Amino acid sequence: MASYRIAAPDEYLAITGMGIKNVKITKAAWVWPFQRCVRFNVQPHDYAMNLQAMTKEKLQFLLPVVFTIGPDVNQRGANTRGGFHEQELHPDGDSSQPGEDHGPNDHRREDRGDSLMKYAMLLADSGNNSSKGPKDHQFLEGIVKGIIEGETRVLVSSMTMEEIFSEREVFKRRIFRNIKSELDQFGLKIYNSNVKELKDAPNSIYFESLSRKAHEGATNQARIDVAEAQLLGNVGESQRKGEQEREIAKIHAETAVQKTERDIERAQAEAVLATRKAELNCDVEIARISATRKTEAQDEELKKEVQFKRGAAEMERLRATDVVKASITREAKQQAADAKAYEIEAEAKANFEKQKQLTEAGVYKTKVDTDAAAYKTKADAEAWSYAAVRNADANLQKKLKEAEGTAAMAEAYAKMSQAFGGPAGLLQYMMIEKGTYVELAKANAEAVRGMAPKITVWNTGADAGSDAGSGGPGGAANQSSIATMRNIYQMLPPLMTTINEQTGITLPEWQFGRMAEDASEMERGKTQPSGKP
Structure with a gap:
C-alpha cells in the first residue's frame, strides 16, 4: 500500500525499488508497493583524535586534532533539478522521472557528483538498515x-x-586539503578543523626541553630589555633637554630672519607700486597722443576719399560718351553680320538636306544587301545543321550495328569457348586458324638468321670408349660407382672450357685449369692406342 513519507529537517529519504533504476534522494515522496524507503541522518559529527606521528627527522610527537x-x-x-525537489538519479547521471529509459549504452557514473548519493551508498555498505543505529555510526x-x-x-x-x-x-591547510580530497569520494565534507598544540610522545621530553629553553630565553631577554630601557630613559632625558x-x-x-624678510618684502612692494604708477602715467600720455594722431589721419583719409570720388565721377561721364558711340557702331556691324550669317545658314541647310538624302539612300541599299546576306547565311546554317544531324544519326546507327555485331561475336566466341573446353582451347584454335604459330616460327627463324652459334657436345658415359668394368654382380656395382665419379670429374673441365670459349670469361688459375690439361692428355692417350693393329 502506498504511503507518503516525510523526512525530518536533519534527515533525507533514500528510495529504491520498482520504477527507480538506482537510488532516489529526496526530502518527501510517495513510497509505492515494491519500493523501499530508508531514512538517514545528515548531522555532522566531531571526530577527536590524538595522533602519534613521526617527522622527517624521526622525531615522534602527539598531534591532537x-x-x-x-x-x-x-x-x-x-x-537535483531546480533546488531540493524530488528527483531520481539514473545510471547515466541525468535527472528524469521514474520509468524513463536512456538506452542500454548509458555507462557513465552513477552519482555524477551527488554527495548525498555517495553518503547513502556508504551507509548501505555498513549493513545496517537503521541510519541512527550505533553500528552505522561506528x-x-x-x-x-x-x-x-x-x-x-x-x-x-x-x-x-x-x-x-x-x-x-x-600545515593546517595541507591537512585539510588532503583529507578533503579523500572524503569527497564518500560524499563527506569538513565543516571545521582544529589542530591543537603538539605534545610529547611517551618517553620523550622534546617539547618540554623546548619550552624550558624558551622560558629561560624569555627571562634573560626580559632582563636585557629592562637594562636597555633604563639606558634609553637616561640618554633620552638628556637628549630631550x-x-x-x-x-x-x-x-x-x-623670528629675526622672518622680520627682516618682511621688511624687505614691504620695501619691494612699495618700489613696485611706484614703478607701476609711472608706467600707468606713461601709458595714459601715449594713448592721448595716439588718439590725436589717429584723428588727423582719419581727416586726411576722408579728404582723399572725396577727391577720389570726384575723379571717378568725371571718368564715368567721359566713359559714357565713348560707350554710346561704340554701341552705335557695334549695332551697325551686327546687322551686317546677321545678314551674312543668314545667307551662310540657308546655304548650309540646303547642303545638309542634300547630303541627308544621299546618306539615307546608301543606308537603305546597305540594309537590303545585309538582309539578303543574312537570309543566305541562315539558309546555309540550317542546311549544315540538317546535314550534321543526318550524319550524327548515321554514325549512331553505325555504332549501334557495330555494337550489335560485337555482342553477337562475343556470344559466338563464348559458345566456341565452351565447345573447345575453355578460353585456352579457343585461343589455340584461333592462333592455328589465323596462322599465328607459322608467323611466330618465321619470326624466330628470321631472328636467328645469320647467327653462327658454337655448340660443343661431349659424352662421359659408357659410350665414351672406356671399359664398362669387369663381370660379376659385385664388380659391376663397384665399377658403376667409380664410373659415376669419373664422369663427374671428366665433365667439369670441358664445361669450364666451353664457358670460356663461348662467353670469354677467364677462369681462375687453380685446379680447374690443371684438370683441363689432364683431361686433354687423357683424351690424346685414348685416341693413340685405338689406331694401332
Whole structure:
C-alpha cells in the first residue's frame, strides 16, 4: 500500500525499488508497493583524535586534532533539478522521472557528483538498515578516523619539526586539503578543523626541553630589555633637554630672519607700486597722443576719399560718351553680320538636306544587301545543321550495328569457348586458324638468321670408349660407382672450357685449369692406342 513519507529537517529519504533504476534522494515522496524507503541522518559529527606521528627527522610527537565532518548537502550534482525537489538519479547521471529509459549504452557514473548519493551508498555498505543505529555510526567513524590518521601521518613524515612549527597555517591547510580530497569520494565534507598544540610522545621530553629553553630565553631577554630601557630613559632625558634649548634658539633666530624678510618684502612692494604708477602715467600720455594722431589721419583719409570720388565721377561721364558711340557702331556691324550669317545658314541647310538624302539612300541599299546576306547565311546554317544531324544519326546507327555485331561475336566466341573446353582451347584454335604459330616460327627463324652459334657436345658415359668394368654382380656395382665419379670429374673441365670459349670469361688459375690439361692428355692417350693393329 502506498504511503507518503516525510523526512525530518536533519534527515533525507533514500528510495529504491520498482520504477527507480538506482537510488532516489529526496526530502518527501510517495513510497509505492515494491519500493523501499530508508531514512538517514545528515548531522555532522566531531571526530577527536590524538595522533602519534613521526617527522622527517624521526622525531615522534602527539598531534591532537578535532574535525567536524558530515555529509555535503549542498553538492547535489545532477540529482537535483531546480533546488531540493524530488528527483531520481539514473545510471547515466541525468535527472528524469521514474520509468524513463536512456538506452542500454548509458555507462557513465552513477552519482555524477551527488554527495548525498555517495553518503547513502556508504551507509548501505555498513549493513545496517537503521541510519541512527550505533553500528552505522561506528562504521562511519572508523572510515573517517582511518582517513584522517593516514593522511596526517603521510603529511607529517614529509616535513621537519621546524617546518611544522614555523608554518602552522600551511600545515593546517595541507591537512585539510588532503583529507578533503579523500572524503569527497564518500560524499563527506569538513565543516571545521582544529589542530591543537603538539605534545610529547611517551618517553620523550622534546617539547618540554623546548619550552624550558624558551622560558629561560624569555627571562634573560626580559632582563636585557629592562637594562636597555633604563639606558634609553637616561640618554633620552638628556637628549630631550638639549633639543629643547636648541629649538628655542632656533625659534628666536627664525623670528629675526622672518622680520627682516618682511621688511624687505614691504620695501619691494612699495618700489613696485611706484614703478607701476609711472608706467600707468606713461601709458595714459601715449594713448592721448595716439588718439590725436589717429584723428588727423582719419581727416586726411576722408579728404582723399572725396577727391577720389570726384575723379571717378568725371571718368564715368567721359566713359559714357565713348560707350554710346561704340554701341552705335557695334549695332551697325551686327546687322551686317546677321545678314551674312543668314545667307551662310540657308546655304548650309540646303547642303545638309542634300547630303541627308544621299546618306539615307546608301543606308537603305546597305540594309537590303545585309538582309539578303543574312537570309543566305541562315539558309546555309540550317542546311549544315540538317546535314550534321543526318550524319550524327548515321554514325549512331553505325555504332549501334557495330555494337550489335560485337555482342553477337562475343556470344559466338563464348559458345566456341565452351565447345573447345575453355578460353585456352579457343585461343589455340584461333592462333592455328589465323596462322599465328607459322608467323611466330618465321619470326624466330628470321631472328636467328645469320647467327653462327658454337655448340660443343661431349659424352662421359659408357659410350665414351672406356671399359664398362669387369663381370660379376659385385664388380659391376663397384665399377658403376667409380664410373659415376669419373664422369663427374671428366665433365667439369670441358664445361669450364666451353664457358670460356663461348662467353670469354677467364677462369681462375687453380685446379680447374690443371684438370683441363689432364683431361686433354687423357683424351690424346685414348685416341693413340685405338689406331694401332
